[in-house]
Amino acid sequence: xxxxxxxxxxxxxxxxxxxxxxxxxxxxxxxxxxxxxxxxxxxxxxxxxxxxxxxxxxxxxxxxxxxxxxxxxxxxxxxxxxxxxxxxxxxxxxxxxxxxxxxxxxxxxxxxxxxxxxxxxxxxxxxxxxxxxxxxxxxxxxxxxxxxxxxxxxxxxxxxxxxxxxxxxxxxxxxxxxxxxxxxxxxxxxxxxxxxxxxxxxxxxxxxxxxxxxxxxxxxxxxxxxxxxxxxxxxxxxxxxxxxxxxxxxxxxxxxxxxxxxxxxxxxxxxxxxxxxxxxxxxxxxxxxxxxxxxxxxxxxxxxxxxxxxxxxxxxxxxxxxxxxxxxxxxxxxxxxxxxxxxxxxxxxxxxxxxxxxxxxxxxxxxxxxxxxxxxxxxxxxxxxxxxxxxxxxxxxxxxxxxxxxxxxxxxxxxx
Ligand SMILES: [Zn+2]
Numbered sequence: 001x002x003x004x005x006x007x008x009x010x011x012x013x014x015x016x017x018x019x020x021x022x023x024x025x026x027x028x029x030x031x032x033x034x035x036x037x038x039x040x041x042x043x044x045x046x047x048x049x050x051x052x053x054x055x056x057x058x059x060x061x062x063x064x065x066x067x068x069x070x071x072x073x074x075x076x077x078x079x080x081x082x083x084x085x086x087x088x089x090x091x092x093x094x095x096x097x098x099x100x101x102x103x104x105x106x107x108x109x110x111x112x113x114x115x116x117x118x119x120x121x122x123x124x125x126x127x128x129x130x131x132x133x134x135x136x137x138x139x140x141x142x143x144x145x146x147x148x149x150x151x152x153x154x155x156x157x158x159x160x161x162x163x164x165x166x167x168x169x170x171x172x173x174x175x176x177x178x179x180x181x182x183x184x185x186x187x188x189x190x191x192x193x194x195x196x197x198x199x200x201x202x203x204x205x206x207x208x209x210x211x212x213x214x215x216x217x218x219x220x221x222x223x224x225x226x227x228x229x230x231x232x233x234x235x236x237x238x239x240x241x242x243x244x245x246x247x248x249x250x251x252x253x254x255x256x257x258x259x260x261x262x263x264x265x266x267x268x269x270x271x272x273x274x275x276x277x278x279x280x281x282x283x284x285x286x287x288x289x290x291x292x293x294x295x296x297x298x299x300x301x302x303x304x305x306x307x308x309x310x311x312x313x314x315x316x317x318x319x320x321x322x323x324x325x326x327x328x329x330x331x332x333x334x335x336x337x338x339x340x341x342x343x344x345x346x347x348x349x350x351x352x353x354x355x356x357x358x359x360x361x362x363x364x365x366x367x368x369x370x371x372x373x374x375x376x377x378x379x380x381x382x383x384x385x386x387x388x389x390x391x392x393x394x395x396x397x398x399x400x401x402x403x404x405x406x407x408x409x410x411x412x413x414x415x416x
Pocket of ligand 1: 178180181
């Protein structure tokens with residue numbers, strides 16, 4: 001089986017132009033002694049909004065790797081796929097994120113729920129997980145509840161996995177199971193039994209993306225109880241270690257954090273947990289790379305700045321349409337958005353500082369940032385005009401992309 005390394009990062013970008021700059025950040029991390037494997041990812045949702053296809057992601061990855069002489073592994077992720085969308089990704093991807101959110105909360109048939117509960121009945125009572133102080137309390141009711149909520153979803157993930165393995169060969173794929181887009185967070189005890197179900201379906205998951213407590217909005221910092229997050233994150237790591245032993249899952253199984261960019265306030269807790277437990281991590285970023293393009297264009301000034309302003313004006317007027325596909329993962333206060341006429345008076349540095357995620361800068365505006373984050377459709381519609389601007393200002397933009405990934409992300413999470 002293809003093995004995913006201890007540390008990996010989901011990278012990639014809307015328009016397929018920043019692969020080299022992103023990989024340059026990982027190459028620098030490697031020089032600093034920390035090898036992080038790049039995984040280019042793009043979801044079906046993103047492809048369909050922007051009219052790209054998975055082959056282009058593979059091409060971007062291959063080209064960046066060749067240009068930088070990267071000799072470590074790299075992968076291409078079919079992110080958040082289902083049976084309806086997977087076939088488009090079969091040629092180009094070797095990493096598959098099986099999304100089961102559509103089926104969570106729908107109950108499996110009674111006989112499979114019954115056999116799940118009887119199989120795991122021996123765990124009822126106080127279950128001690130090495131490293132967790134308070135034993136998990138498992139009851140017959142909690143077993144039924146977790147089975148009703150997740151068993152059908154994991155059975156569907158099993159079907160999807162077997163479909164992929166039949167086409168590609170099981171040894172050629174890395175599998176992730178994602179539950180981050182479900183309605184409620186999964187507690188460590190839920191995660192334990194979800195992992196049991198994954199093992200029962202014989203899905204060789206190497207990463208699992210639970211939904212953590214708190215909000216992981218796109219492009220902005222974490223919002224929630226930091227102490228609770230830290231406790232859960234550590235317990236999830238320990239539950240995974242236990243499940244690997246008890247249920248025979250792949251030894252390198254690790255957590256995957258989605259919408260992982262910009263969650264600055266939880267990075268110290270994540271880093272501490274990784275090194276305390278000698279655990280791995282897959283961190284998905286990517287979506288915010290396009291904001292670094294806008295920052296680069298704005299700071300270039302002239303017609304590039306004018307283009308960045310034009311994109312904001314359009315996004316401002318198409319607020320509802322642009323926000324709708326991301327309604328559950330953004331939180332924009334409309335009255336805090338600057339009027340486009342005001343933005344038109346800004347110089348490049350003001351635009352860049354309003355957008356750049358530096359919370360200590362009084363000009364930083366998270367509402368402006370979130371709207372532009374979902375506004376990539378506007379840039380996509382500009383077509384060649386936008387892409388030509390990216391090419392003309394490649395140096396400016398590449399420096400922003402690399403600095404953002406290396407200094408604000410990689411150093412904070414991975415480098416000791
Ligand atoms: Zn996700």
